[in-house]
Amino acid sequence: xxxxxxxxxxxxxxxSGVMGTSATLLRRxxxxxxxxxxxxxCGPVARAGHPNPVMVDWGHGLLNAxxxxxxxxxxxxxxxxxxxxxxAQMGVPLFASIFAGTExxxxxxxxxxxxxxxxxxxxxxxxxxxxxxxxxxxxxIPETAAAVTQAVKRAVGEIPIAVKLAPNVPDIGRIAAxxxxxxxxxxxxxxxxxxxxxxxxxxxxxxxxxxxxxxGPALKPIALRCVAEIAKTVDVPIIGTGGVLTGRDAIEMxxxxxxAVGVGSAFWYRGENAFELIAEEMKAFMMDNGYATLSxxxxxxxx
Amino acid sequence: xxxxxxxxxxxxxxxxxxxxxxWLTFDSDIEAExxxxxxAWLPGVGEKPFSIAGxxxxxLMVVDVGPFSHALHQLQPGDKVWIKGPLxxxxxxxxxxxxxxxxxxxxxxxxxxxxxxxxxxxxxxxxLGARTAEGLLLGKDFADLxxxxxxxxEDGSAGRQGLITLAVxxxxxxxxxxxxxxxxxxxMxxxxxxxxxxxHVPSQLxxxxxxxxxxxxxxxxxxxxxxxxALPPGWLAxxxxxxxxKDKD
Numbered sequence: 001x002x003x004x005x006x007x008x009x010x011x012x013x014x015x016s017g018v019m020g021t022s023a024t025l026l027r028r029x030x031x032x033x034x035x036x037x038x039x040x041x042c043g044p045v046a047r048a049g050h051p052n053p054v055m056v057d058w059g060h061g062l063l064n065a066x067x068x069x070x071x072x073x074x075x076x077x078x079x080x081x082x083x084x085x086x087x088a089q090m091g092v093p094l095f096a097s098i099f100a101g102t103e104x105x106x107x108x109x110x111x112x113x114x115x116x117x118x119x120x121x122x123x124x125x126x127x128x129x130x131x132x133x134x135x136x137x138x139x140x141i142p143e144t145a146a147a148v149t150q151a152v153k154r155a156v157g158e159i160p161i162a163v164k165l166a167p168n169v170p171d172i173g174r175i176a177a178x179x180x181x182x183x184x185x186x187x188x189x190x191x192x193x194x195x196x197x198x199x200x201x202x203x204x205x206x207x208x209x210x211x212x213x214x215x216g217p218a219l220k221p222i223a224l225r226c227v228a229e230i231a232k233t234v235d236v237p238i239i240g241t242g243g244v245l246t247g248r249d250a251i252e253m254x255x256x257x258x259x260a261v262g263v264g265s266a267f268w269y270r271g272e273n274a275f276e277l278i279a280e281e282m283k284a285f286m287m288d289n290g291y292a293t294l295s296x297x298x299x300x301x302x303x
Numbered sequence: 304x305x306x307x308x309x310x311x312x313x314x315x316x317x318x319x320x321x322x323x324x325x326w327l328t329f330d331s332d333i334e335a336e337x338x339x340x341x342x343a344w345l346p347g348v349g350e351k352p353f354s355i356a357g358x359x360x361x362x363l364m365v366v367d368v369g370p371f372s373h374a375l376h377q378l379q380p381g382d383k384v385w386i387k388g389p390l391x392x393x394x395x396x397x398x399x400x401x402x403x404x405x406x407x408x409x410x411x412x413x414x415x416x417x418x419x420x421x422x423x424x425x426x427x428x429x430x431l432g433a434r435t436a437e438g439l440l441l442g443k444d445f446a447d448l449x450x451x452x453x454x455x456x457e458d459g460s461a462g463r464q465g466l467i468t469l470a471v472x473x474x475x476x477x478x479x480x481x482x483x484x485x486x487x488x489x490x491m492x493x494x495x496x497x498x499x500x501x502x503h504v505p506s507q508l509x510x511x512x513x514x515x516x517x518x519x520x521x522x523x524x525x526x527x528x529x530x531x532x533a534l535p536p537g538w539l540a541x542x543x544x545x546x547x548x549k550d551k552d
Contacts, residue, residue: 019537021522028537040522052350053342055516056387059307066521201311202346202385268518272542 001035001294003237003260004160004185006093006119008035010279011294012250015241015264016041016097016122016164017066023083030092033275035260037087038095041068041124042076042113044105051208058197058206061218061243062265065209068099068127073112080116093119097164098152099127103144107151114156121159123152123184126166126191127213139166139191142178153183162186162239165226167193167219172226173233186237188262190226193219216265219243224256231257231299245269247281254294255301309344309385312361314378320440323367324408325376326356329384333361336393337415338486338509338546342517344385348374352514352541354486355389356411364411364440390517391545394507396420398481402474402504403450404430404495406467406487410441412509413486414448421448428453428474432467432491436460468494475502482507484546489530496531496549505551512540519543 001011014037019025026037049069056063070076080096087094096118100106106123113121125138125148138144149163163179165172167190176187192213197206205211223242230238240253241262250261266274291297312329320326333341335355343363344350349371356364365375378384394416401420403413410431420427429445432455439461445452454462455470463470468491474480475498483499485492486509499506508531512524519542526544528534533549 018520019522022525022537024528024537025522025525025539028535049515052515053344053387055518055520056309057307057518062518062520064516064520066515069515069521069523197308199309199346199385201383202344204346206308206344208349265520267542268520272519 001259003036003239004120004162006036007091008093008260009091010035011254011260012275012279013095013239013260013262014038015262016124018264018267023079026083026094027086029275030087030090032272033279034092034263036093036095036119038097038122039076039080040070041097041099041127042070042073042109043068043099044073044101044109046070046072046075053207054209056197056206057268061214061216062268063195063197063207063212063214064192065207065212067209073098073109077112077116080113080118084117095120095122095162097122097124099124103147103151106148107155110152110155114159118159120186121152121156121161122188123149123161123163124191126164139175140169142174145175146178146182149179149182149184160185162188164188164191165230166191167222167226167242173229176230176234180234180236184236186239187230187234188239188241189230189258190223190242193222215243216269217243217245220249220252224252227253227256227258228302231302244278247278247283247285250278250282251285251297252301254297255299257299257302259294259298309387311383312386314380314382314384315360316380317378320364321437324440325365325367327363327365327375327378328357329361331361332359333386333389334358335389336395337419338393338412338507339389339391340545341386341388341390342514343375344387345371345374346385352517354412354509354545355415357415361386364408366408387517391541392543392548394484394509394546395548396423396425397505398425400426400479400481402428402430402471402480402483404467404471404483404485404487404491405432405441406485406491407433407438408440409485409487409509411486413484414441414444416484417445417448417450421450427451430455430467430470430474432456432470432487434458467491468498471495472498475504480504485509493530496533499549500533500552503551506549507546508549509545510540510547511545514541517541
């Protein structure tokens with residue numbers, strides 16, 4: 001399949017933030033059957049992240065607040081550069097992911113990361129897990145989302161960018177329209193949904209950060225609704241992300257209007273063969289139901 | 304595998320193993336393999352990974368090394384600890400003649416393995432090493448299970464003087480060992496991985512790494528292949544391990 005001029009052997013993309021912290025882990029996910037892999041988001045400077053607990057399975061999904069642990073853009077660019085060629089030889093494009101606190105910082109980080117020539121740069125304007133609200137305001141307001149998109153696009157030249165949107169906004173279609181008008185080549189929809197899990201015996205939130213991002217099964221209906229709204233509003237490729245654990249989940253994302261599908265929490269639920277399993281299940285579903293290509297089902301549930 | 308959130312265990316009793324180490328026994332059992340780990344959480348203090356030292360009842364061996372372990376040391380009988388797990392993959396009893404090698408505090412999960420192995424009537428040699436006599440832990444517990452126990456200390460203050468690998472190599476050279484299982488510092492494990500290869504003995508080595516999510520997602524606990532060339536690239540202590548099970552070369 002094709003995404004922003006890139007060829008992917010399947011539509012499954014490793015979501016940013018999961019396993020993408022080293023060259024060896026990215027290679028492992030690629031060997032495990034991913035169509036493309038996204039490195040963990042990096043920002044202007046190194047961040048240690050939040051203290052433990054940083055993740056919990058609460059029965060219907062995961063809640064995490066790792067806290068954007070990353071080595072900073074300067075070190076990340078070396079990681080990406082060292083990994084890109086090898087992954088390319090495996091036919092698996094490498095996506096970078098960036099975050100920052102201001103429009104100028106976004107442009108600066110994007111410029112540094114562009115030096116590694118990733119196949120695509122995901123612009124994370126929506127991470128819910130940092131106390132000083134890195135990102136959240138960008139994804140919440142069309143004008144600021146657009147301003148960041150424009151600044152990043154200017155800084156990265158020919159490299160396609162996918163802007164990662166937040167699910168907790170009143171009108172995600174408007175945000176999508178704004179970032180596409182500002183130059184986004186694709187949209188990743190969606191980031192995790194802010195939430196809280198309280199342990200009643202402890203009488204306090206489980207995560208040290210108190211709140212975190214909901215992923216896994218609980219996020220899927222929210223993500224599907226967001227993807228559908230974006231698909232109705234704009235005409236760029238959508239990487240549908242949120243709670244995809246099975247081939248049927250992935251098919252639902254495509255039927256909502258996505259062309260590629262992000263996979264993350266599935267590693268916890270289905271083990272390290274998650275990508276292979278989901279890809280096989282997608283194929284089986286398509287054969288059983290008489291579909292030959294993804295484009296036949298793209299947006300089918302909305303027509 | 305227990306997936307959802309934390310379970311409460313209450314402290315039943317605590318006994319000192321040395322000046323800085325407590326054996327904590329809780330009020331109920333945990334179903335686990337020897338070598339699996341739990342994430343222990345004390346609300347308001349933090350969360351850390353611990354090897355399961357005993358299953359029936361659930362027990363942990365805790366060395367007072369930082370704020371979290373210090374807080375565990377302050378627990379009184381009846382106090383609660385929040386436990387997520389068991390997580391990861393543990394040791395398996397394979398063969399009739401097991402050599403267990405514990406470096407310092409690494410002896411804790413091996414005691415649970417020794418218990419399993421003795422239940423299956425396997426012969427067990429426990430080789431325990433530390434810098435000084437003070438760091439040798441659980442020797443009597445291994446002996447009480449019917450294990451043959453060898454001590455090595457770097458300063459010669461107990462058992463033989465020298466690195467533990469010296470005793471391990473002598474035992475491997477007898478050609479009688481069916482399985483080498485070990486837990487301890489990474490330098491010791493690297494050396495043992497080399498010895499296991501050299502003597503064509505299957506090994507199960509429990510690696511440690513900085514754990515964050517403990518669920519195989521965040522990537523923090525990747526164990527570098529440089530420590531043991533047999534480790535697959537991108538090997539995660541929490542998800543693939545902590546025990547790496549290597550058939551003989």
